[in-house]
Amino acid sequence: MSELTFQNLPQQKEVYAFEIDDVLYEKKDYILQIYYLFANxxxxxxxxxxxxxxxxxxxxxxxxxxxxxVIDKTIAKFNLASSYKENFERLYSNAQLPLKLILIDSTKKLLKELISLNKKICILTKGNPVTQLNKLKHLDWEGLDRNVKVYFVDELAFRNIDAFNYIAQDYQVLPIEVEWIKTKMI
Structure with a gap:
């Protein structure tokens, strides 16, 4: 896969759907805060x-x-009760993070450019919806999240709904006019 830059991003699309992890923010920033909270x-x-x-x-x-x-090795290394795994998983999904998650600079620049071109922006993400919404809640959007809708790939697939068709219908465009950005911009 080639590196994704604004220059090689299809410009004719009407809707740009962004994945969350390592696209909007560095996933490591979320994970390390979860580890900090769990350790405490x-x-x-x-x-x-x-x-x-x-x-x-x-x-x-x-x-x-x-x-x-990480969690299994941590429980074994520190001789912790196995019940800590459930606590960790709950914390991973629902944590109140001590610090905001910061938009990746290249993504922030792209979002601003797309907004200036009157393009529609949404989130199309894989994974646990509760966890993904929690990440979005802690993301410092800097005001770029106005009118952003969130769609969950797994939830739509479970209902036998094609994500691109669903988003296209929601925005009243053709499915071919939806671009899914799944990798970090450079």
Whole structure:
């Protein structure tokens, strides 16, 4: 896949649908805040100084083994009750983040350009709708989110609805006039 720039983005489209993770913001920013909150939750619950060590381990595991491996390895390493996995998953979906998520500069520039051209902007995202909405809630849109609608790929697919046809109908355009931006702009 070639790198996505504003210059090679199809200009004739009417609706631009953006994925969330690593397109609007750096997913790592969300994940590290979740690890911070989880580490402090465990420290408070266990009544022992674990937060710093947990956070460092989780970050290191994330960087070396990926997101999926972190919670199980953390529970094993720190000999935590398996019930902490459920707490982590709940926190991952519903956390009140201490810091706002920041729009990636290239995406912010693109959003401004699309708005100036009177293009329609929406979110088309995969994953857990509760989690994805939580990320959007904590995103600092800088006022660029006016009239942005959110669509969930998995939810539409579950109902046997083609996402592009659905969005096109919602915006009263042809499906070919909808562009899905799934990679970070450079």
């Amino acid at each position: 939750f465990v420290e408070f619950t266990e009544s022992r100084p674990l937060a710093q060590g947990l956070l460092e381990f989780m970050k290191s595991t994330y960087e070396s083994s990926g997101e999926e491996a």
